[in-house]
Amino acid sequence: MSDRLPLVLLPGLLCDHDLWASVLDGLSERADMTVADLTRDDSVGAMAARVLDEVMAPRFALAGLSMGGYVAQEIMRQAPDRVIGLALLDTSARADTEEQKARRRALIDVASRGRFKGVTPRLLPVLIHEDRLTDDALTGRIMAMAERVGHPAFLRQQEAIMARPDGRADLARIACPTLVVCGREDALTPLPLAEEMAAAIPGAELRVIEDCGHLPPMERPAEAVAAMAGWLDRLTA
Numbered sequence: 001m002s003d004r005l006p007l008v009l010l011p012g013l014l015c016d017h018d019l020w021a022s023v024l025d026g027l028s029e030r031a032d033m034t035v036a037d038l039t040r041d042d043s044v045g046a047m048a049a050r051v052l053d054e055v056m057a058p059r060f061a062l063a064g065l066s067m068g069g070y071v072a073q074e075i076m077r078q079a080p081d082r083v084i085g086l087a088l089l090d091t092s093a094r095a096d097t098e099e100q101k102a103r104r105r106a107l108i109d110v111a112s113r114g115r116f117k118g119v120t121p122r123l124l125p126v127l128i129h130e131d132r133l134t135d136d137a138l139t140g141r142i143m144a145m146a147e148r149v150g151h152p153a154f155l156r157q158q159e160a161i162m163a164r165p166d167g168r169a170d171l172a173r174i175a176c177p178t179l180v181v182c183g184r185e186d187a188l189t190p191l192p193l194a195e196e197m198a199a200a201i202p203g204a205e206l207r208v209i210e211d212c213g214h215l216p217p218m219e220r221p222a223e224a225v226a227a228m229a230g231w232l233d234r235l236t237a
Contacts, residue, residue: 010068022221
């Protein structure tokens with residue numbers, strides 16, 4: 001039996017374990033980590049319930065990025081007593097706007113017309129910092145994740161994201177130590193959304209990662225791991 005802190009990692013849309021590769025490596029001595037599978041359900045509520053059912057540890061730390069952050073917030077609504085500490089990376093407490101839903105439906109339409117491989121290149125400019133668009137190793141990893149997640153799961157995830165609730169009123173009830181992380185240049189969930197969450201969650205710490213877009217664990221791995229290491233150290237102090 002490991003005496004390391006259980007830590008559940010929740011990926012974003014079209015992401016899998018590779019999103020968290022730097023964290024899995026960098027925090028291996030601090031935490032006993034599990035990357036949840038968020039590909040099987042079409043609602044945030046069902047995703048959260050499945051995570052809670054499949055995590056064996058009675059209590060655990062929880063980190064989610066983007067869609068994973070939506071699921072993490074839902075877990076806090078469903079079972080707050082099970083969560084020792086919460087990390088929300090590049091995510092939002094708000095529901096989708098109609099404009100955001102329209103963009104998602106356009107991507108669903110592209111994917112449904114047999115052009116799923118075209119989805120991720122179309123998303124890359126809003127996923128990562130513009131300086132990394134020519135980083136073939138990074139963009140290749142992102143596109144490989146999307147291919148592994150696949151078209152059917154992409155559709156389920158988009159449906160879940162579009163139907164998620166506005167959770168701003170729930171933030172004040174989060175009582176565990178909370179870290180909010182955001183890339184300075186995140187175009188999908190911009191910094192003001194992170195600032196809003198950090199201001200509403202009692203005692204939350206906000207960490208801004210410079211020269212970074214929506215995927216800090218992949219774009220700025222050392223900085224993302226350092227932020228999460230400090231958070232874990234506070235949980236175990």
